[in-house]
Every structure is written in C-alpha cells, then in structure tokens.
Amino acid sequence: MSDIPISTAVEPESVTAESLQNALSKAPIRQRSLWRDAVRRLLRNRLSLIGLIMSTFFVLLAIFGPAIAPYPYQAQSLLHTFELPSSVHLLGTDALGRDLLSRVLWGARTAILVGIFVTSISVTLGILLGGLAAYLAGATDWMVGRLIDVTLSIPSIMLAILVNAAFKKPFELAFDGFYQATHNTFFQGSNSVSYFVTLAAIAAVSWPGYARLIRGQILALRTQEYVTAAHAVGVPTFRTLMRHIVPNALGPIIVAATFGFSSAMILEASLSYLGIGIQPPNASWGAMINDNLSELRLRPWLVIVPAVMLGAAALAVNYLGDGMADALNPKAKEK
C-alpha cells in the first residue's frame, strides 16, 4: 500500500557537528510540538474552527446566559400565556407564560452541565475499569469485557430509561435524608434530584466506550518498542506510565470524550423529551421541545428555537471532535 513510509526516500542529510548541535538545541521545543502541532492543525481545519467557535459560544452561554436572561426560568405569568415575540418577551411565552428566551438560556446551562459531569464521570469509570481490565487481565478482564458487551448490547436509550426509573426513588430518599440532616435547600424537594438521576442514567450507558478504548490503548502501548526501551534503560514504571503511555493514550481519549460530550447532551435532551430526565420547572431543551410540540402549527418557534439550539450545540461539539480526531493523530497525512 502506498502510505507505508519509506524511510530511504528521505534525503540523507550530511551529519556535521554543527547540524547535530542545532538539532540538540531545538530538542526542548520539539518535545512540546506534538500538542502545538495539534492545535495548529485544529485551527487550520475550517470545519473544526467553526466547531470550536460555536462550542465556545455555547459554553459562554451556559456560564453567562442565566445572568443575562430577562426573567427567572420558572417565573410563570398566567395572564401572559402564548404571547407573540415582542420587546417584553423577545421570543414570546409558553403555555404557562414563561419567557422562552430565558428558558432557552437556562437550558444551555443544563445541557453543558450534564455534558461536563457525564463526561467526567464516565471517563473516570472508563479509566478505572479499563485500566483494571488491562493490568489485572485474566478473570477481571473477562468480567469487565462481558460487562461492556452487556451494556453495549442494550440500546442506550432503553438502558438509560431503566436506570433512570430504578435510581429515582433511592436518590429521592437520599436527598430527603440529606435535607433532614443539613437543612441545605439544595437537597430540598425534587428540584435537584432529577439532575443527579439523569447524570447517573447517562453515565451508566456512556462508560463502556471509554473503558474499551482505554483498555485497548494500554494493551497496545505496553508492547510498543519505546515502552520496552524505557523499561530496558531502567525508567521506573510510574514514570514510564506518565511520560510515555499517558501522553500517547490521551489523544484518542480526548477525541472520544469530545464526541461523548455531545452524546451526553443529546441523551439528556432525549430523556427530558420523554419526560423522565430533567423535571420541570428546570429548563431543558429536550423537555421544552416536548412541552411545546402541540403548538408546532400555531407557534412553531416554541419548538424550533430549543430544537435548533440543541442541534447546533451537538453539531458544534461534533465538528470540534472531528477536527480533534485529525489534529491529534500525528500519523494522519497533512492535507
């Protein structure tokens, strides 16, 4: 095949003391150039640049959106239901007289928060289980492998629904207990419980991809020649791990986490759309689409605005992920 690098094709440079000195003095820069190269490649790809800009926009929206929202997300005004967009309510109001713009802005925070938490939880789970499987091998590896198979063979939405249903009551009881003990309003009522139940449900279906990836990465990298070489010259195991294995494994994991981030956002919206994710009055784009679906004919913006926000956010992160996949793969050919 044509893309096997033929080393002899490279023009051999004459090695002089000067050129060697040159090469050595450049060495520290070259050490960091993998990441610098990756960023350069990422920014040069137009689609991933768009993805990066849009993702940044949505993150900023999640941070500052609620602050600039003209109304609280749960503020109802039953005298002003289904208002058309006006200077008072820029995007109009819904069936309960809630300002759509404010709810869309708060929805951005929900989506990004769920994305961040689910990705951190499931990457951690993936590192733990994947790492254990790779290092302990044998029965542990078999068990983790089967657990991954099982989780992947149940369609993710079905498993998320089931976990959601199963965890709801225990979580509510626990929160009630916390509230009794601490009287912290965070634990009061079912307001924040739905966030935790949704996080648990999505994380429960998201970890297998990471675990499989990390297990594969560790197994593949462990037999690499440079790891053997490091071992041979007496580099301690931990140092080998941190200096050689982790940096090389990180690229694919970052890419997977980026795609995972957008799937987590979509799964949250999916569960909320089905009425079992984020519970009202909390704002979620998925729930907003569902709530306003009956108004599609007369007030389509009530559905289309949250739908487009969700679609755009998910696409932005995915474009970014696509760009990262190319940028972080040093073996990829430069276009």
Place this chain on the structure above:
Amino acid sequence: MIRYIINRLLVAVPVLILVMVITFTLGYYAPGDPVVLIYNEQIAFMTPEQLVQIRHSLGLDRSYPEQALDYVTKIAHGDLGTSIQTKLPVLTMIENGLPVTLQIALAATVLLVVVGIPLGILAALRHNSWADYLIVGSILSLRTVPIFVLGPILILIFVLYLGWLDLPLGWDGLFNTKVILPVLLLAAAPMADVVRQTRVSVLEVLGQDYIRTAHAKGLNMRMIVTRHILRNAMIPVVTSLGLIVNSLIHGSVFLERLFTLPGFGNLVVTSIQVLDLPVILGTTIFSALIVIAANLVTDFLYPFIDPRVRLE
C-alpha cells in the same frame, strides 16, 4: 464452521443472561412496591394478612437470587411478565406493536441500502471534492441531530409550510404517504453509518492493485464499480448490522411518539410514563435480544461475504 458458530453462541449466551440479571436487578430496586402498583387504591381495604398472602402468591417474599433465577427461567420459556397497566402479557403487547415498527424499520433499511451505499460510493469516487464534503458534512449532521429535533423541523417545512404532505399521525399501513416522513427520519441516523462505512471501504478498495489492473486492462468505470468495488465495499456495511439495528430501535422510541404510531417504541414510551415496570424490563430485554441476534447474524454472515476471513 460449526465450531465457529458454537463459539459465537457461547459468547452470546452469557451476555444475554447477564442482560437479564442486570435488568432484573435494576427493576428489583426500582421505585414502587409491585403490590401497590398492581392493586393501587384497593390496598386500603386489605388486611395485613391479605397483603402477606398476595406477596406470597406473587413470589415477592422470596430472596433476591430466587426471584432473579425465577425471572430468567420464565424468560427462557417466553414469559416476559404481565403488564401492570393493561394486565396483558408483555410478550403479547410486544407482538402487537412489533409489526408496525418492523415495517417502518424495513422500509428504512431499504432506503439505507438504496440511497446510503450509492452516496458512500459517490463520496469515495469524488474524494476530496465538494460532493464528498457535502455528503460527509450533511451525513454527520444527520447522525448528530436527534429525531425529536429533526422531526418537528421536517414537519414544519413539509407539512405546515409547503403543504406537500398531510400531518402524518397514526398508522394506516405501510403503503401510504403518512409513512414517508417517519421512514426518512428513522433512516437518518443509521444512514450516517452506512455512508461513512461505504465511503471508507471504497476508498480502501480503490487503492488496491486489482483496481489498477482493472483500469489497465481498459475496463470502464461502471464495470469496475459494479464488479470489483461494490462487492468488497459491502463487507463493512453488513458487519455494522448490529449498529444499524441499535440505531433503528433507538429511533423508533422517539419516532413513534412524534407520529403516534402504535409500535414497539410507543409501547416503551407509554410504559415509562405510567412506570409499568414489567413492560419496561420486558422491552429492554427484548431490544437487547434483537441487538445480540443482529450481531450473531453478522458473525455468521461474515465468512460468507468475505472469503478471506479465517474462522479461528
């Protein structure tokens, strides 16, 4: 060959049993006492002795392992439990809904083959052209944007603004304009997999020596595509059958709610809303069974489609 089949089955069976055990465990710890869910307000008129009696007759007073074993054995005999809401066997409910879902899924699969594979080949043959970028870009969007976002937008455009279609609600058989939007939407997500797989494998095949030979002996492009490329490029598409089936089940959950279709996905959604746990468990296990079966079929087909594959 027989040893290969048995080997694959031996991997699939423990997975299936684990699916059942995990599903049962989640259901076991789920909210709501089954007795309360089944008898709801009648429970106020029952004496504690009667409750104990009911618990015993339902087998709820047994230990967790006993109940789990009982659940798995029952499923092995085709008994997925009884719905709390409708008092019908879950399997019957699935059987009632499945034909609708299967017909739409089948139509979507035909669309995948008829549209997805040619698009993938086109993108590969015009590699790095605007056609390639357009196909790959729009396919990524279809893969990412969920049905409940795409659906309302398509309804708005085609039904409410352009008026090309009537509002497609309900089910009047497959040969009806009502199914156009549902089938398109259901095919959207797996379409991305099919196009991407086809594109990648055609690109790989294009670099092979036998394609150059075919060019060299003066074969025209159409012959090369139909004789040499298509067959080889089909392999990864068939092997992603499990992925496609997974996508179709996922899609049907949202699709049937959007278009009020009385299918499998609708059963799932209604069971969540009333927390009909036996139905939630049953549909979960059923969908896992289908995915596992699809993966097995792929494994079995693989050596036939790709003779280079060795069976060990």
